[in-house]
Amino acid sequence: MYVFQYAADLSRYTSMAPHTSVGFVPTMGALHAGHLALIRRAVAAGDLATASIFVNPTQFNDPEDLRKYPRTPEADVSILAKAGCHAVLMPSVEEVYPAGGQSYEFSFGHLETVMEGAFRPGHFKGVAQVVARLLDMVRPQRLYMGQKDFQQTAIVAEMLRQLNSSTQLIVAETVRETDGLAMSSRNVRLSPEFRAAAPVIYQCLLDAKRLYPEMDAAAITARAMQKMESAGLRPEYFEIVDGRTLLPVGNPRQADFVVACTAAWAGDVRLIDNVVLRAAG
Ligand code: PAF
Numbered sequence: 001m002y003v004f005q006y007a008a009d010l011s012r013y014t015s016m017a018p019h020t021s022v023g024f025v026p027t028m029g030a031l032h033a034g035h036l037a038l039i040r041r042a043v044a045a046g047d048l049a050t051a052s053i054f055v056n057p058t059q060f061n062d063p064e065d066l067r068k069y070p071r072t073p074e075a076d077v078s079i080l081a082k083a084g085c086h087a088v089l090m091p092s093v094e095e096v097y098p099a100g101g102q103s104y105e106f107s108f109g110h111l112e113t114v115m116e117g118a119f120r121p122g123h124f125k126g127v128a129q130v131v132a133r134l135l136d137m138v139r140p141q142r143l144y145m146g147q148k149d150f151q152q153t154a155i156v157a158e159m160l161r162q163l164n165s166s167t168q169l170i171v172a173e174t175v176r177e178t179d180g181l182a183m184s185s186r187n188v189r190l191s192p193e194f195r196a197a198a199p200v201i202y203q204c205l206l207d208a209k210r211l212y213p214e215m216d217a218a219a220i221t222a223r224a225m226q227k228m229e230s231a232g233l234r235p236e237y238f239e240i241v242d243g244r245t246l247l248p249v250g251n252p253r254q255a256d257f258v259v260a261c262t263a264a265w266a267g268d269v270r271l272i273d274n275v276v277l278r279a280a281g
Contacts, residue, residue: 001081003088006180007137010089010190014048014139017086023047026131026139028055030070030185031079038144039083041172043160047142051080052089052134054096059126065270089138090279096133104132105161112248115261116151116272119236127152128159135167143167148174148182150261154246174273176202182273193232194266200231201264205275208240208260212252212277220260228264243280256281 004010014022023042027035035051042049060066073090080088110119112124127243135143145153149191153171160167175183180202182197190198204224211220217240228235242249243257252258257280263272 001077001085001087002188003077003090005090006095007089010050010087010138011128012141013087015048019048020142021047021141023044023049023140023142023144024134024138025049025144025189026134027049027051027053027076028069028185029076030072030188031076032175032183032185032187034146034183036079036083037175038146038172039080039085041170042142042220043084044145045142047140048087049085050087050089050138050140051085052091052138053077054089054091054130054134056096056126056130057093058097058129059123061120061122068189070185076157089134091137095250096130096137101133102136104129106162107121108155108158111151111154111158111246114151115237115239115241116263119263123236124155128155128188131156132159132163132167135163135165135173140167144170144172146174147171148184148241148273150259151246154244165200180206182271184271186269186271189269191267194269197231197233198266198271200228200233201262201271202275204228205260205262209275209277212240212258212260216254217248217250224262226262228262233264233266235262236270238262240277243276252277 025038121154157169179199181199204227208220221238224238225235240252240260242255243259249255258278259274259276261274
Protein backbone atom coordinates (compact mmCIF):
# COMPACT_ATOMS: atom_id res chain seq x y z
CA MET A 1 0.00 0.00 0.00
CA TYR A 2 1.24 3.49 -0.85
CA VAL A 3 1.07 6.29 1.72
CA PHE A 4 0.84 9.81 0.29
CA GLN A 5 0.93 13.16 2.00
CA TYR A 6 0.20 15.18 -1.14
CA ALA A 7 -2.80 14.89 -3.42
CA ALA A 8 -0.55 15.46 -6.48
CA ASP A 9 1.38 12.26 -5.64
CA LEU A 10 -1.83 10.27 -5.13
CA SER A 11 -3.17 11.55 -8.41
CA ARG A 12 0.08 10.57 -10.22
CA TYR A 13 -0.33 7.08 -8.71
CA THR A 14 -4.01 6.70 -9.68
CA SER A 15 -3.26 7.86 -13.22
CA MET A 16 -0.62 5.12 -13.59
CA ALA A 17 -2.07 2.18 -11.59
CA PRO A 18 -4.17 -0.24 -13.64
CA HIS A 19 -7.85 0.12 -12.70
CA THR A 20 -11.21 0.99 -14.16
CA SER A 21 -12.61 2.80 -11.10
CA VAL A 22 -11.32 4.48 -7.96
CA GLY A 23 -13.17 3.72 -4.73
CA PHE A 24 -12.66 6.12 -1.85
CA VAL A 25 -13.18 5.76 1.91
CA PRO A 26 -12.71 9.08 3.76
CA THR A 27 -11.83 8.63 7.44
CA MET A 28 -10.56 10.54 10.43
CA GLY A 29 -8.41 7.57 11.47
CA ALA A 30 -8.68 5.50 14.67
CA LEU A 31 -9.89 2.82 12.30
CA HIS A 32 -12.18 -0.04 13.28
CA ALA A 33 -13.98 -2.94 11.62
CA GLY A 34 -16.59 -0.57 10.15
CA HIS A 35 -13.92 1.26 8.12
CA LEU A 36 -12.38 -2.03 7.05
CA ALA A 37 -15.72 -3.28 5.76
CA LEU A 38 -15.84 -0.19 3.53
CA ILE A 39 -12.33 -0.84 2.18
CA ARG A 40 -13.16 -4.49 1.57
CA ARG A 41 -16.32 -3.49 -0.26
CA ALA A 42 -14.30 -1.23 -2.56
CA VAL A 43 -11.79 -4.02 -3.18
CA ALA A 44 -14.62 -6.52 -3.86
CA ALA A 45 -16.15 -4.08 -6.37
CA GLY A 46 -12.83 -4.12 -8.27
CA ASP A 47 -11.99 -0.51 -7.38
CA LEU A 48 -8.55 0.86 -6.86
CA ALA A 49 -9.23 1.19 -3.14
CA THR A 50 -8.13 4.51 -1.65
CA ALA A 51 -8.64 6.00 1.80
CA SER A 52 -7.84 9.24 3.55
CA ILE A 53 -6.92 9.85 7.16
CA PHE A 54 -7.53 13.45 8.12
CA VAL A 55 -8.96 14.75 11.40
CA ASN A 56 -10.90 17.64 9.94
CA PRO A 57 -10.86 20.63 12.30
CA THR A 58 -13.73 22.42 10.55
CA GLN A 59 -16.34 19.82 11.55
CA PHE A 60 -15.68 19.99 15.30
CA ASN A 61 -17.91 22.51 17.02
CA ASP A 62 -16.30 21.60 20.36
CA PRO A 63 -12.49 22.21 20.57
CA GLU A 64 -12.25 19.67 23.41
CA ASP A 65 -13.77 16.97 21.18
CA LEU A 66 -11.16 17.77 18.51
CA ARG A 67 -8.35 17.63 21.07
CA LYS A 68 -9.53 14.28 22.48
CA TYR A 69 -10.27 12.66 19.11
CA PRO A 70 -8.22 9.40 19.06
CA ARG A 71 -5.21 9.48 16.74
CA THR A 72 -3.51 6.17 15.87
CA PRO A 73 -1.84 6.75 12.46
CA GLU A 74 0.71 3.89 12.53
CA ALA A 75 -1.91 1.29 13.50
CA ASP A 76 -4.30 2.76 10.89
CA VAL A 77 -1.80 2.38 8.07
CA SER A 78 -1.10 -1.25 8.92
CA ILE A 79 -4.83 -2.03 9.26
CA LEU A 80 -5.56 -0.46 5.86
CA ALA A 81 -2.75 -2.39 4.21
CA LYS A 82 -4.06 -5.69 5.65
CA ALA A 83 -7.58 -4.91 4.38
CA GLY A 84 -6.24 -4.62 0.83
CA CYS A 85 -6.29 -0.83 0.52
CA HIS A 86 -4.09 0.30 -2.39
CA ALA A 87 -3.29 3.85 -1.32
CA VAL A 88 -3.95 6.19 1.57
CA LEU A 89 -3.77 9.97 1.61
CA MET A 90 -2.69 11.54 4.91
CA PRO A 91 -2.68 15.25 4.16
CA SER A 92 -1.86 18.20 6.40
CA VAL A 93 -4.40 20.91 7.21
CA GLU A 94 -2.51 23.23 4.79
CA GLU A 95 -2.77 20.65 2.00
CA VAL A 96 -6.53 20.29 2.46
CA TYR A 97 -7.20 23.98 3.03
CA PRO A 98 -4.51 25.95 1.14
CA ALA A 99 -4.57 29.72 1.57
CA GLY A 100 -6.70 31.15 -1.23
CA GLY A 101 -8.00 27.66 -2.16
CA GLN A 102 -11.50 27.02 -3.46
CA SER A 103 -14.24 27.48 -0.90
CA TYR A 104 -17.53 25.63 -1.19
CA GLU A 105 -20.88 27.07 -0.23
CA PHE A 106 -23.66 24.56 0.22
CA SER A 107 -27.12 25.09 1.54
CA PHE A 108 -28.71 22.02 3.07
CA GLY A 109 -31.82 23.58 4.63
CA HIS A 110 -33.20 21.58 7.52
CA LEU A 111 -31.02 18.53 6.61
CA GLU A 112 -28.20 20.32 8.47
CA THR A 113 -30.21 21.81 11.33
CA VAL A 114 -32.15 18.82 12.68
CA MET A 115 -30.79 16.10 15.03
CA GLU A 116 -26.95 16.24 14.87
CA GLY A 117 -27.17 19.70 13.33
CA ALA A 118 -29.20 21.02 16.28
CA PHE A 119 -26.64 19.79 18.81
CA ARG A 120 -23.50 20.39 16.72
CA PRO A 121 -24.04 23.71 14.92
CA GLY A 122 -21.83 24.08 11.84
CA HIS A 123 -20.80 20.40 11.93
CA PHE A 124 -22.27 19.48 8.55
CA LYS A 125 -20.91 22.60 6.82
CA GLY A 126 -17.46 21.33 7.93
CA VAL A 127 -18.21 17.76 6.79
CA ALA A 128 -19.42 18.91 3.37
CA GLN A 129 -16.44 21.24 2.98
CA VAL A 130 -13.89 18.50 3.69
CA VAL A 131 -15.64 15.78 1.67
CA ALA A 132 -15.87 18.16 -1.31
CA ARG A 133 -12.15 18.96 -0.98
CA LEU A 134 -11.19 15.30 -0.62
CA LEU A 135 -13.27 14.34 -3.67
CA ASP A 136 -11.44 17.04 -5.57
CA MET A 137 -8.13 15.56 -4.49
CA VAL A 138 -8.97 11.86 -5.01
CA ARG A 139 -11.50 12.07 -7.89
CA PRO A 140 -13.17 8.69 -7.17
CA GLN A 141 -15.95 7.02 -9.14
CA ARG A 142 -17.34 5.55 -5.92
CA LEU A 143 -17.47 7.01 -2.41
CA TYR A 144 -18.04 4.55 0.46
CA MET A 145 -19.55 5.69 3.76
CA GLY A 146 -21.12 3.96 6.75
CA GLN A 147 -24.80 4.06 7.67
CA LYS A 148 -23.97 4.76 11.33
CA ASP A 149 -23.64 8.41 10.31
CA PHE A 150 -27.04 8.38 8.64
CA GLN A 151 -27.52 12.15 8.60
CA GLN A 152 -23.98 12.62 7.25
CA THR A 153 -24.79 10.31 4.33
CA ALA A 154 -27.94 12.35 3.60
CA ILE A 155 -25.85 15.54 3.61
CA VAL A 156 -23.18 14.04 1.34
CA ALA A 157 -25.82 12.72 -1.08
CA GLU A 158 -27.30 16.23 -1.27
CA MET A 159 -23.83 17.75 -1.66
CA LEU A 160 -23.07 15.43 -4.61
CA ARG A 161 -26.39 16.49 -6.12
CA GLN A 162 -25.57 20.20 -5.70
CA LEU A 163 -22.09 19.68 -7.20
CA ASN A 164 -23.63 17.76 -10.09
CA SER A 165 -21.00 15.14 -9.30
CA SER A 166 -20.78 11.80 -11.09
CA THR A 167 -19.31 10.13 -7.98
CA GLN A 168 -21.63 7.39 -6.73
CA LEU A 169 -22.28 7.28 -2.97
CA ILE A 170 -22.42 3.77 -1.53
CA VAL A 171 -23.76 3.50 2.01
CA ALA A 172 -22.74 0.33 3.85
CA GLU A 173 -24.51 -1.21 6.82
CA THR A 174 -23.33 -0.36 10.32
CA VAL A 175 -20.84 -2.86 11.74
CA ARG A 176 -21.53 -3.73 15.39
CA GLU A 177 -19.78 -5.28 18.35
CA THR A 178 -21.28 -8.64 19.42
CA ASP A 179 -23.42 -6.84 22.04
CA GLY A 180 -24.84 -4.50 19.41
CA LEU A 181 -22.82 -1.34 20.09
CA ALA A 182 -22.13 0.38 16.78
CA MET A 183 -18.41 0.47 15.93
CA SER A 184 -17.07 3.98 16.37
CA SER A 185 -13.63 5.53 16.73
CA ARG A 186 -14.92 7.11 19.93
CA ASN A 187 -15.63 3.72 21.62
CA VAL A 188 -11.99 3.40 22.75
CA ARG A 189 -12.60 6.37 25.07
CA LEU A 190 -15.46 4.65 26.95
CA SER A 191 -14.78 3.74 30.59
CA PRO A 192 -15.53 0.06 31.42
CA GLU A 193 -18.72 1.21 33.19
CA PHE A 194 -20.01 3.17 30.21
CA ARG A 195 -18.82 0.54 27.73
CA ALA A 196 -21.08 -1.93 29.60
CA ALA A 197 -24.03 0.52 29.51
CA ALA A 198 -23.65 1.68 25.88
CA PRO A 199 -25.38 -1.30 24.14
CA VAL A 200 -28.69 0.04 25.54
CA ILE A 201 -28.61 2.49 22.60
CA TYR A 202 -29.00 -0.30 20.06
CA GLN A 203 -31.57 -2.07 22.29
CA CYS A 204 -33.72 1.09 22.23
CA LEU A 205 -33.43 1.26 18.45
CA LEU A 206 -34.45 -2.41 18.16
CA ASP A 207 -37.37 -1.72 20.54
CA ALA A 208 -38.45 1.05 18.18
CA LYS A 209 -38.36 -1.37 15.26
CA ARG A 210 -40.46 -3.86 17.18
CA LEU A 211 -42.95 -1.29 18.49
CA TYR A 212 -43.54 1.13 15.60
CA PRO A 213 -46.30 -0.87 13.91
CA GLU A 214 -48.51 -0.35 17.01
CA MET A 215 -47.10 2.65 18.86
CA ASP A 216 -46.78 6.26 17.74
CA ALA A 217 -43.42 7.99 17.48
CA ALA A 218 -43.84 10.17 20.61
CA ALA A 219 -44.51 7.14 22.84
CA ILE A 220 -41.57 5.18 21.38
CA THR A 221 -39.29 8.20 21.87
CA ALA A 222 -40.35 8.74 25.49
CA ARG A 223 -39.75 5.08 26.25
CA ALA A 224 -36.30 5.08 24.62
CA MET A 225 -35.17 8.29 26.38
CA GLN A 226 -36.30 6.81 29.71
CA LYS A 227 -34.54 3.49 29.08
CA MET A 228 -31.24 5.18 28.17
CA GLU A 229 -31.43 7.45 31.22
CA SER A 230 -32.11 4.45 33.50
CA ALA A 231 -28.96 2.81 32.11
CA GLY A 232 -26.92 5.88 33.12
CA LEU A 233 -26.62 7.55 29.70
CA ARG A 234 -27.60 11.13 28.88
CA PRO A 235 -29.60 10.95 25.64
CA GLU A 236 -29.75 14.15 23.56
CA TYR A 237 -32.41 13.06 21.12
CA PHE A 238 -34.25 9.99 19.90
CA GLU A 239 -36.15 10.76 16.72
CA ILE A 240 -38.19 8.80 14.26
CA VAL A 241 -37.75 10.50 10.91
CA ASP A 242 -38.49 10.26 7.24
CA GLY A 243 -35.32 8.74 5.75
CA ARG A 244 -35.30 11.23 2.87
CA THR A 245 -36.30 14.53 4.49
CA LEU A 246 -35.04 13.71 8.04
CA LEU A 247 -38.21 15.37 9.35
CA PRO A 248 -40.05 13.68 12.23
CA VAL A 249 -42.85 11.32 11.33
CA GLY A 250 -45.65 11.24 13.93
CA ASN A 251 -47.06 8.01 12.63
CA PRO A 252 -44.25 5.81 11.27
CA ARG A 253 -46.80 3.56 9.56
CA GLN A 254 -47.62 6.36 7.13
CA ALA A 255 -44.15 6.91 5.64
CA ASP A 256 -42.38 4.47 3.33
CA PHE A 257 -38.78 5.11 4.48
CA VAL A 258 -38.49 5.50 8.25
CA VAL A 259 -35.36 5.66 10.39
CA ALA A 260 -34.93 5.92 14.16
CA CYS A 261 -31.87 8.05 15.01
CA THR A 262 -30.36 8.81 18.37
CA ALA A 263 -27.42 10.46 20.15
CA ALA A 264 -26.48 9.91 23.78
CA TRP A 265 -23.60 10.74 26.08
CA ALA A 266 -21.94 7.79 27.79
CA GLY A 267 -19.88 9.70 30.36
CA ASP A 268 -17.90 12.22 28.31
CA VAL A 269 -18.21 10.24 25.05
CA ARG A 270 -20.96 11.16 22.63
CA LEU A 271 -22.35 8.19 20.67
CA ILE A 272 -24.76 8.13 17.75
CA ASP A 273 -26.63 5.29 16.10
CA ASN A 274 -29.69 4.56 13.97
CA VAL A 275 -31.82 1.72 12.67
CA VAL A 276 -34.01 1.67 9.58
CA LEU A 277 -37.56 0.89 10.72
CA ARG A 278 -38.96 0.68 7.24
CA ALA A 279 -36.72 0.50 4.15
CA ALA A 280 -37.52 2.61 1.11
CA GLY A 281 -39.62 0.57 -1.29
O1 PAF B 1 -17.29 10.16 9.17
C1 PAF B 1 -16.17 10.67 9.30
O2 PAF B 1 -15.23 10.04 9.79
C2 PAF B 1 -15.93 12.11 8.86
O3 PAF B 1 -17.06 12.89 9.10
C3 PAF B 1 -15.48 12.23 7.39
C4 PAF B 1 -16.55 11.75 6.44
C5 PAF B 1 -14.20 11.42 7.18
C6 PAF B 1 -15.17 13.69 7.05
O4 PAF B 1 -14.16 14.21 7.86
